[in-house]
Amino acid sequence: MDGVYAYDGDHVALLRGSSPKDIGDEAWITELPSIDKVMISTRKGLFELDRDLRIHPVRLPPEISPGSAMTDFPPGRIAVIGTAHNMYSMTRTGRIDPIPGAAGEDYPAGRPFIGVPPGRDVMAIIGDRELHVLAMQPDCPMGAERGPG
Secondary structure (H helix, E strand, O other): OOOOEEEOOOOEEEOOOOOHHHHOOOOEEEEEHHHOEEEEEEOOEEEEEOOOOOEEEEOOOOOOOOOOEEEEEHHHOEEEEEOOOOEEEEOOOOOEEEOOOOOOOOOHHHOOEEEOOOOOOEEEEEOOOOEEEEEOOOOOHHHHHOOOO
């Protein structure tokens, strides 16, 4: 990998600060519209790509490894970060918290398979032994971070 490129509809340009020396190699880019972020995940860390196309490192709690799976969760207006043994929510402000009830499962290869069926307030999460469903409820601790609408 040479780095991360931006395409504006006319030109492709390498983004400053995106070389393997800066952010690591084997980058995964995840668009998270629910929290208005684009994240770049590498084995070296997690990085946010801002609106000005600048790359900023994100401080992760020690229990979250670089390269962990991430997905958007529109019903909760959060992103979900999956690790080998837990799931975490990330809010628009960048706050990262454990998701209640998710700890202790052994997720496949340390990266749970996660997805949100369109138009549903649930997320499907495949663990090593069974399928889990994360559902938004009005009294959910994440509800305070839901934002307008």
